[in-house]
Amino acid sequence: MTLPEKPALEGLEAKWGLRWEEAAVYRFDRAKTRAEIYSIDTPPPTVSGSLHVGHVFSYTHTDLVARFHRMRGQEVFYPMGWDDNGLPTERRVQNYYGVRCDPSLPYDPAFVPPEQQSKPPISVSRPNFIELCARLTAEDEKAFERLWKYLGLSVDWSMTYATIGRRSQQVSQLAFLRLLRRGLAYQVEAPTLWDVDFRTAVAQAELEDRETPGAFHKIAFRVPDGGAARDFGRSSVEIETTRPELIPACVALVAHPDDARYKPLFGRDVETPLFGVRVPVKAHALADPEKGSGIAMICTFGDITDVTWWRELSLPIRAVIQMDGTLRRVSWGSPGWESTDPDRAQRFYDDLARLSAAKARAKIVEQLRASGSLQGDPRPITHVVKFYEKGDRPLEIVSSRQWFIKTMEFRDALIERGRELQWHPAYMRIRYENWVNGLTGDWCISRQRFFGVPFPVWYPIDDLGRIDHARPIPAADDRLPIDPSTEVPPGYRPDQRGVPGGFAGDPDVMDTWATSSLTPQIVCGWPDDVDLFARTFPTDLRPQAHDIIRTWLFTSVLRAHFENGSLPWRNAALSGFILDPDRKKMSKSKGNVITPMALLEEHGSDGVRYWAASGRPGADTAFDTNQMRVGRRLAIKILNASKFALSSSDVKAAITVPVDRAMIRSLAGLVDESTGAFEEYDYTRVLQRTESFFWRFCDDYLELVKGRRYGEQGAQGQGSANAALTAALSVLLRVFAPFLPYVTEEVWSWWQEGSIHRAAWPTATELVRLLEDNSEPTRQLDERAYRWATDVLFEVRKQRSEAKQPLKVPITGVAVTAHDTTLALMPIVEADLRAALRVQKFETAVGDPQAIIVRGYEGASQ
RNA sequence: GGGCGCUUAGCUCAGUUGGUUAGAGCGCGUGCUUCACACGCACGAGGUCGAAGGUUCGAGUCCUUCAGCGCCCACCA
Numbered sequence: 037m038t039l040p041e042k043p044a045l046e047g048l049e050a051k052w053g054l055r056w057e058e059a060a061v062y063r064f065d066r067a068k069t070r071a072e073i074y075s076i077d078t079p080p081p082t083v084s085g086s087l088h089v090g091h092v093f094s095y096t097h098t099d100l101v102a103r104f105h106r107m108r109g110q111e112v113f114y115p116m117g118w119d120d121n122g123l124p125t126e127r128r129v130q131n132y133y134g135v136r137c138d139p140s141l142p143y144d145p146a147f148v149p150p151e152q153q154s155k156p157p158i159s160v161s162r163p164n165f166i167e168l169c170a171r172l173t174a175e176d177e178k179a180f181e182r183l184w185k186y187l188g189l190s191v192d193w194s195m196t197y198a199t200i201g202r203r204s205q206q207v208s209q210l211a212f213l214r215l216l217r218r219g220l221a222y223q224v225e226a227p228t229l230w231d232v233d234f235r236t237a238v239a240q241a242e243l244e245d246r247e248t249p250g251a252f253h254k255i256a257f258r259v260p261d262g263g264a265a266r267d268f269g270r271s272s273v274e275i276e277t278t279r280p281e282l283i284p285a286c287v288a289l290v291a292h293p294d295d296a297r298y299k300p301l302f303g304r305d306v307e308t309p310l311f312g313v314r315v316p317v318k319a320h321a322l323a324d325p326e327k328g329s330g331i332a333m334i335c336t337f338g339d340i341t342d343v344t345w346w347r348e349l350s351l352p353i354r355a356v357i358q359m360d361g362t363l364r365r366v367s368w369g370s371p372g373w374e375s376t377d378p379d380r381a382q383r384f385y386d387d388l389a390r391l392s393a394a395k396a397r398a399k400i401v402e403q404l405r406a407s408g409s410l411q412g413d414p415r416p417i418t419h420v421v422k423f424y425e426k427g428d429r430p431l432e433i434v435s436s437r438q439w440f441i442k443t444m445e446f447r448d449a450l451i452e453r454g455r456e457l458q459w460h461p462a463y464m465r466i467r468y469e470n471w472v473n474g475l476t477g478d479w480c481i482s483r484q485r486f487f488g489v490p491f492p493v494w495y496p497i498d499d500l501g502r503i504d505h506a507r508p509i510p511a512a513d514d515r516l517p518i519d520p521s522t523e524v525p526p527g528y529r530p531d532q533r534g535v536p537g538g539f540a541g542d543p544d545v546m547d548t549w550a551t552s553s554l555t556p557q558i559v560c561g562w563p564d565d566v567d568l569f570a571r572t573f574p575t576d577l578r579p580q581a582h583d584i585i586r587t588w589l590f591t592s593v594l595r596a597h598f599e600n601g602s603l604p605w606r607n608a609a610l611s612g613f614i615l616d617p618d619r620k621k622m623s624k625s626k627g628n629v630i631t632p633m634a635l636l637e638e639h640g641s642d643g644v645r646y647w648a649a650s651g652r653p654g655a656d657t658a659f660d661t662n663q664m665r666v667g668r669r670l671a672i673k674i675l676n677a678s679k680f681a682l683s684s685s686d687v688k689a690a691i692t693v694p695v696d697r698a699m700i701r702s703l704a705g706l707v708d709e710s711t712g713a714f715e716e717y718d719y720t721r722v723l724q725r726t727e728s729f730f731w732r733f734c735d736d737y738l739e740l741v742k743g744r745r746y747g748e749q750g751a752q753g754q755g756s757a758n759a760a761l762t763a764a765l766s767v768l769l770r771v772f773a774p775f776l777p778y779v780t781e782e783v784w785s786w787w788q789e790g791s792i793h794r795a796a797w798p799t800a801t802e803l804v805r806l807l808e809d810n811s812e813p814t815r816q817l818d819e820r821a822y823r824w825a826t827d828v829l830f831e832v833r834k835q836r837s838e839a840k841q842p843l844k845v846p847i848t849g850v851a852v853t854a855h856d857t858t859l860a861l862m863p864i865v866e867a868d869l870r871a872a873l874r875v876q877k878f879e880t881a882v883g884d885p886q887a888i889i890v891r892g893y894e895g896a897s898q
Numbered sequence: 899g900g901g902c903g904c905u906u907a908g909c910u911c912a913g914u915u916g917g918u919u920a921g922a923g924c925g926c927g928u929g930c931u932u933c934a935c936a937c938g939c940a941c942g943a944g945g946u947c948g949a950a951g952g953u954u955c956g957a958g959u960c961c962u963u964c965a966g967c968g969c970c971c972a973c974c975a
Contacts, residue, residue: 043934245972252975277975290975322973332975341973419974466902470971474900586970613969650911654903656968660910662924665937672937680934709914724912728922738934746933830941837941840929874932 037787039682043675045640045668048778049186061791062190065111066568073113074105075575077556077605078191079588080117080199083176084124087183089659090581092632094611096648098579099189100719101609103774105576106190107797113572115195115559118180120173121204122548123234123426126487129168134158137165137486139521139543162486162521169487170200183632188641188777190793197558199551200487205517207558208551209492211599212481213510216493220442220598221481223505227336227343228480230434231424232361236484237438239547240476241587244425250278251414252328255404257289258307260314267300273317274411276328278419280404281396282335284311284366284385285356290345291331293319298331309409310384310400311368312376318349337433339422340476357432363396365389393432437505439482439491439544443594447472453593458607460717461654464582471586479591481550488545492518494525501536509539553591556604578605582612582654609717612656635664642776643668649775652720670727671779674772677734678783681761684746688762689755691806693744694814694864696760698822699737700807701815703729703764704800710771711797719774726771733764736826743871753867762787763806767798817861824858825865831888832873839893847875849891853883 056062076098081091098114106112130136134153141161149168150158160168177198184191197204215221228237256272259265275289286308291298301317308315322341323332334345336353345351354372358364366385369378384403388396404410421430443450450472459465482491492511496504509525511518520541524530532538554562556575561568574596580588589608596604636644639661646667651657691697706729713721743749745757766788773780773792784792804810832850850873852862859880866878 039934045937275975279975324974327975329975334975339973339975341975344973461903463902467970470901474971476973582969615968652911656904658910660924663910666923669937673935676935676938678934683934713914721912721914724922728912731922734934735939742933833940834942837929843930843932 037682037685039679039786043679043782045642045671045675045779048782049188049636049641052778052781053185053188056190056791056793057185057193059791061793062106062112062114062192064113064115064192064195066571068111068571070571072109072111073571073576074102074110075113075560075572075577076102076115077559077575077578077592078114078116079580080119080197080552080555081180082122082124083118083120083173083180083198084128085176087180087632089630089632089635090614092183092187092635092644093614093648093651093657094579094581095184095189096187096645097609097611097651097653097719098577099187099645100649100774101577101579101714101717102190103777103793104714104719104797106793107770107773107795109796112190113559113575114191115197116181116184116189116191116193117197117199117555117559118173118177119199119548119552120169120177121199121488121551123485123487125169125173125200126165126485129165129172129487130157132172133168135160135165135168137162139486143522162490163519165486166200173198173200183636186633186636186641188645190777195559199548199555200489202517204551204554204558205489207554207562208489208546209511209516209518210513210563211554211557211595212546212550213492213513213516215441215598216508216510218598221439222442223437223439223508225435225437227346227433228436228438229422229424230359230432230436231427231429232357232359232432233427233429234424234485235359237436237480237482238424238427238431239480239549241479241549241590242425243431244423245420246423247418248421248430249416250419250421251416252276252278253280253401253404253414254329254411255280255283255309255333256409256411257309257315257333259301260305260307264301264304264306269300273298273301273306273331274329275331275333277333277338278417279335279338279393279397281363281388281393281400282338282356283308283333283400284313284363284381284388285335285337285354286313286315286333287336287346287351287354288315288334288349289317289331290320290323290334290349291317292323292325293321295323295325295330297325307376310403310407311381313354313374313381314376318345318351320345320349336435339433343433353435355435357393357434359434359436361392361429361432362390363388363393438480439546440478440480441550441594443475443479444477446594446597447475449597450590450593453597453603456603457593457605460607460609461652464585464608464610464654467582467585468590471590479594481547482544483547484543485545488548489517489551490519490521490545491542492516492520493542494520494528494539495542497534497536497538497540499536503540508542549587549591552588553595556592556596557599562599573600574603575605577607577609579609579611582610585610607717610654612651612654615656615658630659635661639664640668640671640778642671642778645775645777646670646723649719649723653717667776670730671776673734674730674769674776674779674783677730677738678765678769678786680738681765682787685758685762687747687751687754688759689752690808691756691759691763692808693753693756693760694818694821695737695740695825695868696756697807697809697814698818699733699764700760700803701810701818702822703733703767704803707767707771707798707803708800711799714774722771723775726768730768730772733768736829737764739829739872740825740865740868744868748871749867759806763803767803770795770798821861821864824861825869828852828865828869828888829872832869832875832890835888835890835893839890841893843874845892847873847890847892849877849879850875851879851881851887851889851891853881853885853887853889855884855886856882858886 102114133149136157138159139162143161143163147164305314356363368381375381454468493508528539560573592604643664647663710722741757744753747754769780
């Protein structure tokens, strides 16, 4: 064995990264049985820029668990995916190349993107657009892979997937068609949450509340002369609204059934201001008498409550907001737009048409004020408005045709699935249940976007040129994946696209979660690789962040429930967020400033992993470079202590010295505790306990055996020390290996064959087996001797420190007064203590209280 | 409004089923070039465990109430 003169961490990432790859240390062997395999449904990070420290944090957690199970002898199925599907990529491609997707264009195989960003944007077909997305994401994916490898993720890099890849598309489309056949996916025209900038539907799970400034406008509706006015006692009723521009879309007013103020109006009509539309006053329990004036305007549609009221009160639709967020043109007096004065309505409305909601609001306020319908000034407020999480303008609700997957009628079954799942930490299950219980509608999975998985269906066009959405033509299962915008349905010719009697492709793509929800099926080989699927599914682990329980976790459970009749995995491990040092969630912009690669280079991958491992499952953790420094120092300490432990270790004998035996038994206890904690996904505890053991091991044990292991007490004592040292080092390195893969591998290579990461996880048995005498009396004696030795060590160090004497001033003697049972331990440890402390001699005397007095310093000046 | 989590030394956090004087690291202070390590070593000073009640022989640990912080969810016109 040759030990390095000056061991260092620098360069270990490059050195071992290469060797691990050459030796295929993390290669998955699919010949193993299901029981021998530990499979992981890896979260595919979004490929739309760069990874940030939060990724490094949570992906390390997964790797810790993967490495533990690998060392326990399981074959770890640990692929890596890239989520390159979806809007973020589209936006990047549009800006990067200066192109725009036009799904109506045919594919141009000769298309080459412009060198310079083109203005105005060039229109390209969907397949061409997707090619550009793929080109751009491929570069990012290479950079991601480099970072993950440098961090030391023990992924099998021959198994990668992309959510826009062929296989992901095939799985998404097939799973969709199978749901369609079973009636679990359906299409309907209905009010849908809509982002006016992206011009796409969005799902409930993608909503975000944002505090937004607005204003209450108090607006009078006329109560027509006659019975209503007489019973109500007034000729107008005031509502308060933040969205006066929706008055033309008003279909009713609503108040609480018990609200005496408005009871006289229930069942009667009032007239909208400006437009003179007669709308009924309805009663509904959702109306809150405390809110505003207690009576609300129902519009189609201002918010989700409007949809509820509209549905439950069977109101008509009078929609004004279009898909681009502007007000549509309306011809007043036509069916559905009846007015008591159509000409007047038209005059007012023509000033609003084609304006955005915000501009129309300003305009209508002028009109209302001029006509006297606005009571007082608008009252500014801050209220919570729903946004698409990636959007910039408040969501609208527009009526459109969308695909849905049924969820509402399966809520009980989904709750039950949640209870079958092992959650780490357990309380995260509650969030899942809250979400499932709070669902208000089925899952809308269609998006009016381009870079996504297309719906594999076409529709017949009748002789009048109308698309028949009721009779979708599904693609054949064995032809998937297909793109209906370029491929032709069975029985049709290409020239029949878009013509009467021909066909039309479904123009939409699936929500990115409609693909991501199938990652367990995608990675495990469903449906073609039956063999792999049987060996890996359901996976053992789904690691993910807790903020996407409602999206990724929930939808994955749903899909597996439908497709496989089971959970997709057995365990879900939820990682927390990274917080700024001031304990706020680290913002994206801030997180991106600190590039992960720079962190890894500065603190070493082991150092950064050490910090990441300090974040317990589910716990939000502060970004703390100090912890990375501590981790780095630990790695350096391991190098140096190992060098010491292994030097001149050729003299070996049985472990017969009490101090050595006590250390070995204590380490056996650590191994048991670590194994149990790791099995419970409590990696943080393992690291903490091991680290704490290790420092005491260095400070006390290594000091105690220093002289003996150099042969000062003969071959027997030296052999015992060496045997204990190498055994302890071997075990400690293996427990540290999941956390600090580089430094442990480096030290392992000094004297062991093969990779530590394929070495067996240590057991208490392998340690205790080394002790020839493990009887109870011996154990007690060993432990007392060890504790006594460390007590003396501590006391002498303390007096030396207080004396502030340089080391060259010798300690001539140490006078020890203690019980005879304690003094009886002295012969066992005295030689070790003399060497460790450089004490010339110990003088003992029986007595009480116990005292340890260092001779040589007692008169020293302070 | 409902739910979950957190609150222990200046900072970041441990404290497993309630059991002797509450722990670690960082930071701080003092001293020491000791033959594995100055990217080091030794020693030290720091806390009435968010508040108030309660259960108990005994509570940081269990119960109740309250406060602050964070997060998730919800139909606030």
